[in-house]
Amino acid sequence: MQPKLNTLEDLKQFRESLASLEAKVTTAINICSGTGCQASGSVKVIEALKAALDAQGLTDTVKLRTTGCHGFCEQGPIMVIDPANILYCRISPEDVSEIVCQTIQKNQVIERLLYTDPVSGKKITKEADIPFYRAQDRVLLSQNRKIDPCSIEDYIAIGGYSALSKVLNGMTAEQVILEIKDSGLRGRGGGGYPTGRKWQQCRQAAGDEKFVICNADEGDPGAYMDRSVLEGNPHSVLEGMLIGSFAIGAEQGYIYVRKEYPLAVVHARKAIEQAHQFGLLGENILGSNLSFDVQLARGAGAFVCGESTALMSSVEGKVGEPRPKDVHTVQDGLWHKPTCLNNVETWANVPMIINRGAAWFASKGTKNSKGTKIFALTGRIKNTGLVEVAMGTLLRTIVYDIGGGPYDGAAIKAVQTGGPSGGCLPAEKFDLPVDFETLTEAGSMVGSGGMVVMDERTCMVDVARYFLEFLLDESCGKCVPCRLGISRMLEMVTDITKGRGRPEQLQLLEELAETLTETSLCALGKTAPNPVLSTLRYFRPEYQAHIQEKSCPAGVCRALIQYNIDPDTCTGCGACLKACPHRAVTGQTKNPHQINQDLCNKCGICKDVCRFEAISVT
Amino acid sequence: MPEEITMQEYVTLTIDGTKIRASRGSSVLDAALEYGICIPHLCHYPGLSDIGACRLCIVENIVGGKARVTASCTLKVAEDMVIRTYTERIKRLRRNIAELLVASAPNSRAIQDVAVRCGVTKVRYPFRNDNCALCGRCVRVCAEMWQAKAIGFVGRGKDRHVDFPFGRKPDFCKNCNTCIDICPMTITPCPGPMRPGEEYLCSACEGQLLMADSLPGSCVWCELGKGFQCTRQVQAR
């Protein structure tokens, strides 16, 4: 049982002892066990690896480490073998014995397990050479690759808690706040509020009991950066909160994790437990005056609880209804006490800033958006996954250089950023740098970092409808503009997708949008019109096609399309008949089949299963 | 520097160009109504807490040269605050909110009168007979005045509604029926209840609005206020 680290010197010596242990290891296998790779079957691969290493007597010299999310989810299960830096992807349990035999024991590379660059067609051996990674600046995400999130030792070995040591070794609270201010760090959850300023306001607020909160509610659909950081590197968040609590004068912290992230909940709990064991949480941390403890609070399925005041209500055991923001939460927050709430990624950036300096962080990015940001790049592109780049990187670079371009030939039409509070930017705008002000001016926002790529087969009116439906579902329902306003906007956009749209509805949508933005009680209602407004701004022709011609150019809106089987091409194989969930296909074997339009629900499943391209949509 | 906490009882703020004196801790809406400044409202009811749900009481709060739109019932008065209650923008936003309300709950004289008071002349959405404006007066009066807590808001978003626990009247309900008395929906429109599919915007008392508009921002003791149980009318009773 590890004795507590009672002083800064204890921590330093412990870290040195870990380094000498590490020196005995000749090879390290870092295999991803984040939620994504687990869904791809990494667990069985890990079991097979353990067994194989055991059988070969290699457990002393080969370190098998299960890490958190690397961010290259499409290629999972992924492993990186160091020091050779060989990356194998899409591994199955059957590959394991060969990996141990050839690569671990004989240093031979197995070609078929290497990553193939979709653009050049070549196989790439080293992780560092993969274009997806090379174009990024993975200062935060790279840590995930090196540590087992359930091992505080791993975190300490790579320098974890050294920032805390630096702070406790003679920095004042004001100095810490100044460092964060000078770095230019802005909230990574979507608000983009200057973090240093928030800390200062909270510190200056009247009251002797203060709280710090980590917002891990990450409700934006399509965003999972926070999940990976909390799942894969929970101690970075704890260290950030410790430094924050020192600067602000708080003794109690909460991490609010959404229920849909069970692995993040488990890893965060484990990290807190281990931090306690090592004396890094509790009273007189590392022999200083700092006392700080963290509790986990679980969400219960409410997107609105990502809003700070709703989150605090939820921690208090109540419904997640936002409160008026005339008085800020830094003065009147959790239980009406001064509270500093920051996003997971914001907290995780703090230790790096303290260690490497504000100037280092500020050297990256643009004038008003400093540092790096993690984005979740998903949708209709080749390389999907987590991408960390300096602020100011062009959208084009992210979509084409890192994302690898279109998924299967269909031209990329737009990128949706900022989740339901954000908007869609068309391909013409891809030369924009990604930074807070630029994207907001263009009608979208950086938001929490979700980036969904859409191509010609995505209907932008349907996208607007999708987000409105989401927000109506998630609205707390308290205030009129949000509850009734979103409902009426959805009613109108749905009309348009069903061919019942009228030209004056576009104007009414814009007018209603202003009402929601100006009068809603919280940011959910205030930003709800953004997807509609941005699609109206850049894709108005699609709306007009739906209204005037009653047609959906992308072939998505079910009321405006029709599926037909070409009797000349149809072989009568019956695949569509079997697959149709609405029993709308009829026909006899070897004879051309027909679709009964009265029963057809336009889901398109038949077209997907047809091997002869006999089904078309008009 | 030692912080002096001045326990001032009153603050001076400016509403629509008029300097008024209000008790510290009171809301901008309360202060305005006391001084005869008209700010339409629905979920605010004298004696009950304010929740800021209907958003009809919005005003412009001028901070640092910028006009922030905010609900006056949840905004506490502060020294040197500058408020405007009937700018063109506020009138337009308030009208749109009232339009949303009457489109969803037309079957009430109170809601119809609120809509006319806020300048709604046409309803551009299909009518729905939701029969509840979710103003929460009933919930608050049950909890705060009668201390019974026999009803409350349940559900979320479009499914939000007022109900008893588990949908059944509990034995600790005091049967005071104040919830019915205070509810704006129980006041039927003057020509009688509207049948589904036959809803319309009443506007019979539109003349009252014209009278109110001739003295912008001031209370004229209009019939419309009687209709939606405006605070000044309730307190005058």
Place this chain on the structure above:
Amino acid sequence: MSEKILETILEDRRSQPQQLIEVLQDVQEAYGYISEEAMTTVSKELGVPVIEVYRVASFYKAFSLTPRGRHLITVCMGTACHVRGAPRMLDEVRGQLGIEPGQTTPDKMFTLERVNCLGACALGPIVVLDGRYHRNMTPNKLRKLVQSLRTAEKPAPSTGSGQALSVVEGEVAVDAA
């Protein structure tokens, strides 16, 4: 027997209103839904008015006020999954089982829920079946999965999305302690 579980859940939490959500989470996991009895007991023991307990239980989507089917099918409807065809999963279930999201089949075997993003966006469409994550789903794969569950009926009741995170090819016992 079932009262004992509730007892354990309430231990150390009596008279602490702020524990309401945590308590309800545990009740949901233990019983598969939140019954009137449970809400009444929780109200008394935590010191929260019963209307408030009912309010919280009905506000959060993680809580079900009606018993769920033995198998829970959760379809992710996040943006990334949506553009990759997630709505078709709902079509498939509608066609195969005749239920919409939030409903349970008459034989109490399946409950369909939709969830707004599980955070596995690169691998969408995602369907979670009894706590196991299935990636890159197609309507066909879903039909086969449902059919296989039908033929191999498991007697143990489903406890919702739960804490156990298991995968298509194997089981992972996530340490919930």
